[in-house]
Amino acid sequence: xxxxxxxxxxxxxxxxxxxxxxxxxxxxxxxxxxxxxxxxxxxxxxxxxxxxxxxxxxxxxxxxxxxxxxxxxxxxxxxxxxxxxxxxxxxxxxxxxxxxxxxxxxxxxxxxxxxxxxxxxx
Numbered sequence: 001x002x003x004x005x006x007x008x009x010x011x012x013x014x015x016x017x018x019x020x021x022x023x024x025x026x027x028x029x030x031x032x033x034x035x036x037x038x039x040x041x042x043x044x045x046x047x048x049x050x051x052x053x054x055x056x057x058x059x060x061x062x063x064x065x066x067x068x069x070x071x072x073x074x075x076x077x078x079x080x081x082x083x084x085x086x087x088x089x090x091x092x093x094x095x096x097x098x099x100x101x102x103x104x105x106x107x108x109x110x111x112x113x114x115x116x117x118x119x120x121x122x
Contacts, residue, residue, distance in 0.1 A: 012097035
């Protein structure tokens with residue numbers, strides 16, 4: 001039997017169509033918004049993703065919700081394809097599922113996170 005967080009993660013991922021790192025360039029080409037939710041210290045240690053919009057995890061929902069007063073310009077409607085990126089693809093799954101709960105039905109994350117993506121984009 002796994003931990004409670006393992007169950008929560010599995011439930012979150014069951015709601016997502018997760019992207020392999022190799023598919024991220026095509027997603028960007030079709031207009032997806034890649035969002036790096038890693039904290040500043042982690043980005044500094046691991047590396048930046050020039051194609052990504054940096055939105056730290058603690059404000060993600062407010063910035064991506066098109067009905068929020070704190071939304072970013074890219075949060076135009078519920079049809080934006082948000083592709084969430086963390087270091088290894090765990091926190092990003094929880095974050096993308098949270099965006100889906102807000103009604104952002106195209107939200108997803110990158111399988112393997114930054115560590116998988118760095119060989120593709122960085």
